[in-house]
Amino acid sequence: MDRRSVIKNAGIAGVLATGIAPAVHAQAAVRWRLASSFPRSLDTIFGSAEMLSKTVKALSGGKFEISVHPAGELMPAFGVVDALQGDNIEMAQTAAYYFTGKDPVFAFSCAVPFGLTARQNTSWKDHGNGRKLLDAFFAQYNFKTASAGNTGTQMGGWYRKEIKTVADLKGLKMRLGGGVFGEGMAKLGVVSQNMPAGDVYQALEKGTLDAAEFVGPYDDAKLGFNKVAPFYYYPGWWEGGADLEFFINVKKYNALSDENKAILDAACKVAATDMTAKYDAVNPVAIKKLVAEGTKLMAFPKAVIDAGFKSCMEVFAEHEAKSPEFKKIHQDMRAFQRDQILWNRFSEFPFNQYMNGVKI
Template sequence: MDRRSLIKNAGIAGVLAAGAAPAVHAQAAIRWRLAASFPKSLDTIFGSAETFSRTLKELSGGKFECSVHAAGELMPPFGVVDAIQNDTIQMALTAPYYFTGKDSIFAFGCAVPFGLTARQMDAWMEHGNGRKLMDEFYAKYNIVSMSAGNTTTQMGGWYRKEIKSAKDLQGLKMRLGGGLFGEAMAKLGVVAQNMPAGEVYQALEKGTLDATEFVGPYDDEKLGFNKVAPFYYYPGWWEGGAELEFFINKKAFDALSAENKAMVRAAGAVAARDMTAKYDAKNPIALKRLVAAKTQLKPFPKDVMDAGFKASMEVFGEHEAKSPEFKKIHQDMRAFQRDQLLWDRFSEYRYSSYMTTVKV
């Protein structure tokens, strides 16, 4: 008997008894909503959510769709964790360190001062203990996590005045994205401001901000920071490789079939790789445009780097003293980092150092 005859003659009770229900259930459409902490104009970061949504729809033949919403459409940029915790949405795209006000441990899901590079972060998360430790922590917030991509090592930001030494940081009003580096910068005398990227240009123009950091040349150029702050410093020692994350509502994810879970993971992997590659492709071209437009590109003085390192280690020590969970995750990350730095001495560092000295 074919399926149509079976359903017609037996009714739903007969279908269930005959074991045909799983095939019928498999046709049910799934509709999720994803809220981002970023505007649509950032095709790198926000684009990761769009790539995820498009890939998931293609993998499922249109049966699993995830609508994507920019910052402010469904909720404020920093409201996404509360929304997932309260089952308002199924997914978010965000930078975990935005939520260190809830718990400082969130920073390890994104970036910490003098932390891991993009590749090191990927290795720690997927083949070290990173993902396991972070998901154990995120479970308190009804979250499971997936990489959405990495910005790679960021720039040190835009400044209205030249930074000649660590003393020039005293009293500086600076937009910082969030996380433990705000505490480290505070030790250096910086007055940290946490605000969405879309509000920064006007604050710099009016002088209510003296400096800002965001990501790197491609995103920063889009936001126009070079027009209101001429000095562009590097490197962003507080973000050696900032991981953006897909936060997934744990209840919603657990309710998926094994097949649908696999599609979510696969779509996330495609989106994450695309974001990181996009940054590597677009940043050098944007940097050349910025320099041609009279941006003053400068390295941080060594005493700024040294002061930043000292302040950061003090911050880590303070948090370790208060939280055994923080200490466990931090020490695990540093142990992993030490092995990565050892390997890097013999591999990419030596190779890249040589390649910058020759003409290709």
């Protein structure tokens, strides 16, 4: 049995269950640093980086270690791409759409409005053209990607006032994750601001923000948004399944032994699966608690979502006209999505629709 194959294709529990210990005796010790764009308090997202580190250490018998650093410890939250490009760190954990100021193509590696769900995103990247296309693009920034976990469909954010019509969005100062969503919302009159998660509460409290979106009930409650904005809207149509990612310095990765490459690849998959599963476990409990504490849970009016769809499709068309790279990746993603939507009509959608209507 090939040890590297076992390590690469199984999670940590599966590897340990085989009784096959990685051959670490001939390996020189490797010490990497990972800079996250997230605070340590977010045990869902930051916890994925910690799971990666734990798994790498276990699989290598301590010969390969990755120290994990929260936003601001080694560099600012949004400084990780420059650090990778300059060979200053080996890895980062971030949301790719934070960096659309460098190029709008970054957004496809995390989430775009009316885009892929968590499962569709994984499928497109791992069994479609997604990862291949994106890594070819990211080569110019000196990194390759691996999923750090997906949040699933996100919430629509926290608002100081009700959003009854599209007109209520005009002039709204809102923290948005980044990417073409901000441009689409700007067409509706929203003043988009991209800032690290750790800075949002204070901005809402001081009134320099009128609204903010981050992820969902569990993370949002940890950040305290419910204390400064009473209205909590759904769904987050701009993030049908946001993929957080590990950015891996290509030069550092290529310098690893085959053994350590396999260990790192396997550890990324363990961490990604764990994050997504954790979100599904903790969000239902968190949303019940928020509502019990007075949060006003609201559905976006369909007219608002329709207006968002129209404005975002205009933004996609504008970027396609300017960037062949953007067009190639966007068109590939949409072709994949159309097949996924077709299959979903006969699989999860009718099943979930039925289960939502019965008592269990």
